[in-house]
């Protein structure tokens with residue numbers, strides 16, 4: 556399960572091994588591994604001089620990318636729609652899922668705005684209520700959420716980020732998914748801050764629709780990402796945004812002018828193309844790296860780093876660990892309050908420790924190639 560972190564760094568992240576940056580900001584923007592940079596360079600060069608493009612540089616690239624995403628979350632490739640970011644997947648759910656006047660879409664405060672505004676807009680249009688439950692301290696009130704799921708018949712959709720972008724709190728999506736499924740409530744998950752440092756079995760978690768940008772923890776170019784739609788649900792959802800590749804006859808150039816509006820049976824019905832072949836080709840390479848290293852190994856590596864950070868905060872007066880202590884309730888995001896967050900951030904920047912400040916906390920977000928030494932160097936500056 557474990558892997559050689561040093562060899563991985565030397566091969567795929569040489570700038571890290573050379574000490575150019577202590578990069579702990581994967582919750583913002585992931586770096587692009589060498590293999591994916593090479594893929595961008597070679598397909599990018601053919602794209603620049605398009606007479607050099609090969610047949611495999613087009614739609615087979617998308618098929619490979621769907622395949623990679625599917626393997627990552629234990630789904631079938633036919634349930635994956637390639638998307639340029641997370642927001643498209645949130646909009647897909649907010650605009651296509653069945654709910655109407657008087658129904659409740661349930662979420663919680665503290666959500667990233669990408670998973671708030673599309674629901675607000677869709678709820679307003681349909682006369683539904685988009686309800687944000689209050690936080691209990693820094694974390695969502697999961698007991699109140701479960702109570703609402705179990706007792707409020709108006710709740711028709713639950714929409715959550717698997718992992719909070721600022722506190723690093725991780726929902727127990729298996730429990731929530733099971734409770735939703737038992738009551739016929741649809742369950743949407745924004746997984747961008749979870750997949751990568753965590754493995755996910757989307758079918759076991761009873762997720763109906765999932766959205767995930769690949770630009771952070773999936774180490775992929777901007778403008779890449781994907782959505783998953785549960786197999787049985789695909790045929791029931793009518794895409795609001797209509798792409799020319801979304802029809803069953805798409806792909807048969809002889810039928811282009813028949814204008815036969817029958818949706819594709821699979822999740823391609825939600826794709827609006829042309830999508831960037833260069834970017835998605837690189838995304839396949841990056842996800843391929845995660846799968847090659849092994850999601851279980853990455854999860855335990857990141858967990859060990861998080862445990863280390865928690866132990867440091869426990870021993871350090873003036874540093875509060877805001878992320879849940881229970882390892883099953885966190886992922887790769889580690890949030891800290893310090894006496895003076897702005898001054899802490901300046902110290903980290905001066906030492907070339909890439910990090911973020913979110914909601915009054917220092918956010919460190921280590922990934923598969925970060926070392927304990929790197930993390931310790933950052934923690935010492937808190």
Ligand SMILES: Cc1ncc(COP(=O)(O)O)c(C=O)c1O
Nearest residue numbers: 640641642667669716720747768
């Ligand atoms: C929970 C969450 N959702 C979505 C996003 C980004 O959305 P998009 O991929 O549409 O830019 C972020 C971070 O930027 C995030 O933390």
